[in-house]
Amino acid sequence: MQTRKIRNGIVVSLIFAFVVMLVIALYADVPNMLAAFAGFHWIYLPVILGLTLVNYAGRFVKWSYYLKRLRIVVRPSISLLIFLSGLSMAITPGKIGELLKSYLLRQYTDAPISHSSPIIVAERLSDGLAMLVLASSGLLLYRFGLQLMLPLLIVGLAGVLVIQNRTLSLRLLRICERLPFLGRFAQHFQAFYESAYTLLQWRPLLLAVGIGIVSWSGECLAFYFVFRGLGIAASMDLVLKSTFILAVSSLVGSASGLPGGLGSADGSVLGLTRLLVTSSSALGGAATLLIRFCTLWFGLLIGVGALITLRTVPALKAVPRERAEADRLPDSQSLSIAHQSNADLSSVSATRGE
Template sequence: MMSWGKPEGPPEADRAIAPELPGAALGLRIGLSLLLGLAVLAALLVFGDVQAMAHHLRGFPWRWLPVILGLTLLNYGLRFLKWHLYLRWVGAPLPWPASAAIFTAGLAMVLTPGKLGETVKSLLVWRWRGTPISITLPVVFAERLTDGLAMVLLAGLGISAYPAGLPVLGAILFGLSVLVLAAWIWPQAESSLYRLAGWPILSRILPGLLRFYESAHRLVQPPNLLFAVGLGLISWGAEGLAFALILHGLGIPLDLSLARRAIFTLAFATLAGAVSFLPGGLVAAEASLAGLLLVQGLPREIAATATVLIRLATLWFGVALGALAWAWLVPGLWRTANIRARPADRSLPTQNAEKGQ
């Protein structure tokens, strides 16, 4: 096994569509996101009245915290299962420990704009087994796509609590459906891309682009798509139930209506944060959570307290796990990686098929 050292760079065809290796610039962005998170927390404390919020926090049943965090871990566990299976489906399987380390490290990248920092997972897969980044990058986007579809469906469960949000959900669903359709028509798009191969710029990135498109096409096949969205309904529904427990701990009676409204509120706010492209959905998600709770008739101090607690139990809990992975798991992954023993295949997908590979 070779040490991390200074590995060969990704194939040239991948460089135009792949992110750079994590470095000081990424650390600076995450640091700024942490400052923004503190500013949002301060704003919620002012909005909800610090003393009133402290009163509710003192009365909160903290013995429920393991259950709340357990539901969040269930979300992460099911999303990891999807990530792990996606890698197998695109022909880049990893051992469970390496796959789990890379997935967990990606949780910290939520603090990048639009969660685009999660694409670093493709770089880590390349480092581990030499798979071209263009093959695994669609996995990261398919994760976000199927999560988005699942959350639109979950938000639809309680849209009656906020009918004004229906056009927003409709627009998001339309956009996600267009992306699915674009990946679905791979056979037609492939021939068009080959006809453009004579263009100087496209000729350089065509191999990577074709690999990207072929992987995306595999992931949106109906059985794969339905399975992934089904996992998303369960995983994100679990976080919605965690939110219902938080609201119940703050004095709201627990019944089916509360569970439905909690799932809707969290799903809608998460979508709002995602489409805002702000790091971690900061500001947009918190404003949506607190605003929707106010619309449902909750007092301002309870709305603010519930928003702080659910964001700590989901966003910031995940960031903490991701930071631990970067500190302890990823260095070990780097030390045991061996990309030269598994050289990247740089030929075109259709050429591989013709060779019988």
């Protein structure tokens, strides 16, 4: 993993994030936006953050299900920390840094990255389909965003159909084997495909989408309480609008490929909030910054904490597989293995002497 490039990318993303927040603040008129923050009912903040945690809990359930599907066995506590560590990579371009989860899994289980990385793809795909479902009511009610959402749905389903068609997929893999550059990675492509085929069959895919609908509803409700905190009257219409705005903005951010959807997701939240909820630029800017802090930046802080925990707590550090297996053996067995190894070495030396 090219850690230096990822580290540099994160630094650039942080600078870009600061610029985005500055632009939003200037657009919303800083004094008026600060007044909106001052009038925010902060009693809603624990509810908002709690609903964000509901999203992470649901996504962890899906992560655990995918690990089970691929028969990757890891301690629940380690699995949770690996999953949360992936949140620290939220501001890498296209979330490519989430491959950190596969890298960590390899350290703890020896599962090849090519075997576990399809989990990242399946997570993104099922989350995207779940967000499309959540946005569907708004797409029908407000007639906005259909031109963007329909191509995303078609591309996603087309990818699933290709993966599920083993004859076609294996033929494409054989073509890759014959190509000068790609042929060197044919074995990795094959492992990646087999895992993707296991995860993206209709039954596990529909189950994952169902889990995604429940989990992402948490963040949509969190956005509703952001509006409530800013003094906007409660109504079922506000719940629908909050769900639509957050779902569409998340999809726009993902489709843009920008780190954490910076700029694209923020702009979508701000624009749709002013279009559907309030004409006040100050309230729109405050709502945008609040929901982004309570989702993107809150998750990033949790991810950094989980990654630091994995790296610093001695009991949680990865142990090489050979040493771990030796540690699990009774002392007599360990000595027996050591004596056998010495005997084998002596036999080899005697043979060479002859």
